Amino acid sequence: MLLEKYAGLDLHQLRHSAATHLGDAEVPLQLIMAKTRHKNPRTAMRYTRPGSEAIAAVTEHLAPPRRRH
Incomplete structure (x- = not known):
C-alpha cells in the first residue's frame, strides 16, 4: 500500500x-x-480522555447557581 510505503x-x-x-x-x-464502526463502547473509550477543562465544565453543571447580591 502506498500510504504505508511512503x-x-x-x-x-x-x-x-x-x-x-x-x-x-x-x-x-x-x-x-x-x-x-466500533460495536463495543469499551473499545471506543480508549479514544476519549477528557482533559481538565472538560471535567471543570461538567463540574459547573453540578454546582448550585450563584446568587447575585
Missing part, C-alpha cells in the same frame, strides 16, 4: 488518530463509535 502509516493508525482527534474535540462517544 508515509509509514497504515489505515488502522489513521483510524486511531482520527478517533483520538474526535475524542479530544469532545465529540460524544456514540458518534465516535458510529464513525469508527
Whole structure:
C-alpha cells in the first residue's frame, strides 16, 4: 500500500488518530463509535480522555447557581 510505503502509516493508525482527534474535540462517544464502526463502547473509550477543562465544565453543571447580591 502506498500510504504505508511512503508515509509509514497504515489505515488502522489513521483510524486511531482520527478517533483520538474526535475524542479530544469532545465529540460524544456514540458518534465516535458510529464513525469508527466500533460495536463495543469499551473499545471506543480508549479514544476519549477528557482533559481538565472538560471535567471543570461538567463540574459547573453540578454546582448550585450563584446568587447575585
